[in-house]
Amino acid sequence: MFVSCEKEPNIPKGYTLLLPAVCVGNVGQLTVDLIIHTLDMERIGYLHTDCLLPMVGNNPFSTSQDDASQLATGTEVYRSGEKNIVAVQQRAPLVRGKQSEFRRRLLEWAKQCGFSRVVLLTSSHAYERIDTQMTGTQLRYLLSPELEKSVGEAVGELKWTQLERRRLYPGVEHREGEEQTGVFIPGGGIARKFYQECCEADFPLAVLLTFCAEGDNIPDAFSLANYLNQWLQLVPGRKSGGKGGTPQAEWKIPSSWTLLFGSTHPPDLY
């Protein structure tokens, strides 16, 4: 699935993998865009598989006319040697019916590369929130038991809110020994199942998510990027004005974010 574009493929063991889920409002993908562009990460290869729909475009991170013509494919892999991270950017949805296959290959690849942890960035439908989620921070996290062992304490110090488990069958009496509550991430793409599979495989996975509705999701991407940054300290942040607020980092917006809502409308309309 992974095809390197370097002469000698180089993903050192112990790196952190950042992964977006194609989710509601594309928040995960927008967040990864911010991280890749701000850290000026280097492209090291592609995920080339029949599970992903094809898509090409010119350099999404171009800063001048000179580098504008570099081709970008649907799913690319970037590395920052300085920060010890690898990031996947997935720009096209999955082929219908190939989601489980994709999750399986992803986990296999992540194991093969020896990543110390995988951080999945996603979002969930705001209209599916329960009462306690309506107010306060809209950001949530989940750690697989394997990752909980190593970073549980550090994450605990951040005073983050863990994603609330929901009753699986509300209003229905459960049988003895049957699991009553579960993880619920509607609109989160592969997140819920990938989390379950990583838990079963004792793989260190963190899921960071925000509740959002579709629309202009740029603010959601910024808040998710700041949330991640609070933990991984990728970009120097400054304290926000509000008490207890997430520190804000200086993120760079890539050129591909222009015209996010389509072309300029024709003036003849008026």
Place this chain on the structure above:
Amino acid sequence: MAAPFGCGFGDLVLASSRAVDDEEEEEEASQKPSPCAVLRWSAQAKQEISESPNDCIECSALIVAIGPVATGFIHTYLLHQETEILGMIGSGLSENTCNTFEQTSPADATCFLHRLKSAPSVILCQCNVDVPSEMMFSWTQQLFSCINIHNTYIGVLASAPVSEFRSSVSLSDVTVPFLRGLKTNQFHGKPVCPYLEQPNTVKGLPASVLSHCQVYRVPAVLYMCYSDSIYVEIPAIKAFLPVLKGTPFRDIVQENPHADITLRKLVELRAQQNNLYT
């Protein structure tokens, strides 16, 4: 997303999100084996492949035309030369489906691989069918499966409606049809038209072919024609004319003195097939 109790008047049917597929639907779909594209060689090509040392057909330039506008262009300006059909790629065929190499009208839903008799190392793929998105990957794999693409230049032509084109200039101020280009990193020349600007992207089969070339380091260039008509029209086909001056097209072109007649016939043929009011 399906409504839980049938879908009658007054039922609330939720529109699915632009990015999210319903998980439950996926479970059902994943039970079925995924269909693959099938490549069939002619007897002549089969023999050549079996005789060649690397089980491949030699190729110095591969031109892939996708959609009615691009195939119409290749039909008019390159395929007027003497050609032979090397094979076809079927998407929607199973291994035991019968098919023929005789259905050669330029407006038929076919996908043939042609070879120029004057330059036998030039292969032209005329894709006139809509390849389903789940088959695009295997279609591309099939195309490159038995063609030796070392030292090959690949040119891809395709078209899209101008409504898909995003621009800071109002589209009413843009002259259509127009061309935009993309190239893989290995293609060292410059396309004969402006590069496709951010934030525009290309989806579908042309993207699949170009991605394959980018990933496997093959020099390739893609020209997209943006036109504003839902019909195949002569100006849209002619918008591709500048590409004949660029790599890999310029070495294989022989002028077609009857190009205008061919074009008119082709557009008439396409118009007959448009059965909106018949």
